[in-house]
Amino acid sequence: MSDLKYNEAIKRLETILADLEEGKKSVDELSELVKEASELVKACRNKLKTTEDDIRKAFEEA
Template sequence: METPNYSYSKALERIEEILGILEEGDKGMDELSELVKEASGLVKKCKSKLRMTEEEIAKAFDEGKEA
């Protein structure tokens, strides 16, 4: 299953939606497995986006120090 290319905020919304579904506990094992895989992929994408943003901010501050 390929993780959709959501924006950061949309990915967070989807993760929250998946958590709600998981908390309900009324899905079958196969569907739960797919939801967990989807949430895991979304979390990885969010972490990656945060890392990239952090690097961009650090780079911007480093460039500002040289000026």
């Protein structure tokens, strides 16, 4: 998942959310979707943290 772009991860999360809201998935499918969503959220948080750190560093060096 680390090679997934932030915008791609967000779009996939939106798709998963739509699937969950639809309510037509089996328990097994729901479990897998929730696991995937969790990993995507972690990846997005990491990307945002890295970007924030990069910005902070750039301003400190300027």
